[in-house]
Amino acid sequence: xxxxxxxxxxxxxxxxxxxxxxxxxxxxxxxxxxxxxxxxxxxxxxxxxxxxxxxxxxxxxxxxxxxxxxxxxxxxxxxxxxxxxxxxxxxxxxxxxxxxxxxxxxxxxxxxxxxxxxxxxxxxxxxxxxxxxxxxxxxxxxxxxxxxxxxxxxxxxxxxxxxxxxxxxxxxxxxxxxxxxxxxxxxxxxxxxxxxxxxxxxxxxxxxxxxxxxxxxxxxxxxxxxxxxxxxxxxxxxxxxxxxxxxxxxxxxxxxxxxxxxxx
Ligand SMILES: NC(=O)c1ccc[n+]([C@@H]2O[C@H](COP(=O)([O-])OP(=O)(O)OC[C@H]3O[C@@H](n4cnc5c(N)ncnc54)[C@H](O)[C@@H]3O)[C@@H](O)[C@H]2O)c1
Numbered sequence: 001x002x003x004x005x006x007x008x009x010x011x012x013x014x015x016x017x018x019x020x021x022x023x024x025x026x027x028x029x030x031x032x033x034x035x036x037x038x039x040x041x042x043x044x045x046x047x048x049x050x051x052x053x054x055x056x057x058x059x060x061x062x063x064x065x066x067x068x069x070x071x072x073x074x075x076x077x078x079x080x081x082x083x084x085x086x087x088x089x090x091x092x093x094x095x096x097x098x099x100x101x102x103x104x105x106x107x108x109x110x111x112x113x114x115x116x117x118x119x120x121x122x123x124x125x126x127x128x129x130x131x132x133x134x135x136x137x138x139x140x141x142x143x144x145x146x147x148x149x150x151x152x153x154x155x156x157x158x159x160x161x162x163x164x165x166x167x168x169x170x171x172x173x174x175x176x177x178x179x180x181x182x183x184x185x186x187x188x189x190x191x192x193x194x195x196x197x198x199x200x201x202x203x204x205x206x207x208x209x210x211x212x213x214x215x216x217x218x219x220x221x222x223x224x225x226x227x228x229x230x231x232x233x234x235x236x237x238x239x240x241x242x243x244x245x246x247x248x249x250x251x252x253x254x255x256x257x258x259x260x261x262x263x264x
Pocket of ligand 1: 011012015016017018035036037041061062063064089091092116143144188189190191192193194195196
């Protein structure tokens with residue numbers, strides 16, 4: 001899998017899954033725009049890539065701001081002449097967020113979640129169209145989640161954005177397939193990044209989560225980046241409109257307790 005001559009934009013690439021994707025893309029010959037609202041983290045990742053002999057540029061991008069998304073895409077085109085890959089991936093829970101039932105969700109938290117987690121991805125896709133249509137090629141990968149396929153307690157807005165993103169991706173795939181533009185989602189399970197906060201750090205909680213995962217561990221950012229890069233690559237030339245689950249087998253289970261002793 002190589003990306004020589006290809007140019008990508010990865011949002012939220014200052015940390016976690018986005019960072020691993022950007023590094024993996026650059027390691028395989030691609031040139032990458034590191035777009036994150038944490039400017040220091042973005043610069044750090046770009047320097048790491050450059051130190052390893054790769055090509056990257058960082059730009060402070062707050063995906064809640066349409067002009068920032070446009071600027072990141074424009075930078076790919078103005079500096080490197082093309083846009084082959086867009087990974088819509090940035091997300092953070094709203095400031096002061098805590099899990100709450102639908103009846104108690106604050107309107108501002110709902111709106112913030114939809115804006116950063118869904119509307120920003122719509123805008124990224126929309127702004128990528130002109131370059132990709134002109135080239136008659138391009139691959140978009142959106143980071144959805146298993147939370148977009150099934151629901152959990154206290155995270156309705158998150159469940160909503162990820163489900164919406166999966167169907168937005170399908171709609172886009174239908175409309176732009178004829179132009180050679182592909183769009184897919186990756187649906188991670190529980191991945192060990194700062195986003196999961198205490199769940200990753202608290203040993204008891206971690207054990208409980210791991211016990212629900214057939215492969216017996218939380219995912220690593222690279223586990224997801226590898227799927228994203230496959231979907232971005234020519235190896236996935238016939239894959240579009242898909243929602244690719246990478247969750248260690250977590251959602252393979254209906255939830256019915258085992259009726260035979262477990263192996264291992
Ligand atoms: N970690 C998991 O268990 C998990 C599971 C399923 C899906 N996801 C999804 O994966 C994606 C990446 O999350 P992660 O786990 O790597 O988290 P992370 O916190 O490690 O990385 C998220 C990055 O996004 C950036 N960011 C947040 N808000 C931004 C904004 N408004 N504009 C620009 N950048 C912004 C942060 O600065 C950070 O660098 C998210 O879409 C998340 O919903 C994560």
